[in-house]
Amino acid sequence: MHFPLHPETPEEGLALEALFAGRGVDIDAMYQRMKGLMDAEGLAYGQRTHTYNSRLAQELGKWADTQPQGEAFHDAMYQAYFVDAKNIADSAVLVDTAEAVGLSAKEAAEVLSTGTFKDAVDADWDKSRQYGITGVPTFVAGGYGVTGAQPYEALERLLVQNNAGRRTGEG
Numbered sequence: 202m203h204f205p206l207h208p209e210t211p212e213e214g215l216a217l218e219a220l221f222a223g224r225g226v227d228i229d230a231m232y233q234r235m236k237g238l239m240d241a242e243g244l245a246y247g248q249r250t251h252t253y254n255s256r257l258a259q260e261l262g263k264w265a266d267t268q269p270q271g272e273a274f275h276d277a278m279y280q281a282y283f284v285d286a287k288n289i290a291d292s293a294v295l296v297d298t299a300e301a302v303g304l305s306a307k308e309a310a311e312v313l314s315t316g317t318f319k320d321a322v323d324a325d326w327d328k329s330r331q332y333g334i335t336g337v338p339t340f341v342a343g344g345y346g347v348t349g350a351q352p353y354e355a356l357e358r359l360l361v362q363n364n365a366g367r368r369t370g371e372g
Contacts, residue, residue, distance in 0.1 A: 203259040203325040204337050207252060212290045214251040238350060247284040254290040256322070258282075261295050261309060263318035273302040 207220070217228050232248050239246035258278055265274035277298045281287040287294050292313050299309035312318060332341055336348045340356055343363025347355055 202328060203262070203322050204329045204334055204339070205326045206255065206337055208254065208256060210252055210254040210290070212254060212288075214253040214288055214290065216251055217249065220252055245280070245284045247286055249283070249286040251286070251288075253282070253288045255282075256290070257292060257295055257313055258289040259322045259325075260316065260318040261299060261312055263321045264309070264312040265299065265304060268304055270302045270304050274299055274304060277302050 207215075221228060236246050236248075262271075262275060262278065265271040268274070278289065281294065281298050282289050287298075289295065292310070295313060296306050296309045300306040329339075332339070332344075332346060334341075334346065334348070338350070339346050339348045340351065340359060342359050342365055345359065345363060347359050
């Protein structure tokens with residue numbers, strides 16, 4: 202499900218200093234914390250100076266989910282935004298990312314220009330509001346959720362408290 206994190210962000214992006222102005226956020230410390238967490242999990246993580254509007258990326262992601270390379274597209278979008286600090290509000294960046302994982306550049310451009318998956322993302326945003334989601338990631342089970350990067354134990358507690366059955370064996 203998609204969530205409208207800072208939907209007011211202009212297409213050209215917003216400097217992190219402006220995003221966090223007056224909130225007492227140490228951007229470098231925040232980066233160092235996340236970098237440490239990502240390194241511990243073996244995930245690449247770059248230092249960004251800007252945040253970008255993710256609306257079009259979400260719409261293209263919905264389309265990618267209907268394609269065999271959908272998971273690869275989401276991985277490539279992670280790389281583009283969180284590692285390479287690319288502007289994921291830029292249609293050219295999105296089409297190039299889709300094409301790089303074997304999706305049709307022509308179809309990707311058409312999805313973006315026609316808003317084919319706009320209603321699907323709108324529905325996700327409405328659902329996130331209904332759930333009271335205020336940040337990402339948010340994990341929901343039984344109508345309850347936890348927000349933010351959480352340790353395994355917090356996620357396990359959420360599932361146990363909501364009577365989720367234990368999954369055994371390979372999927």
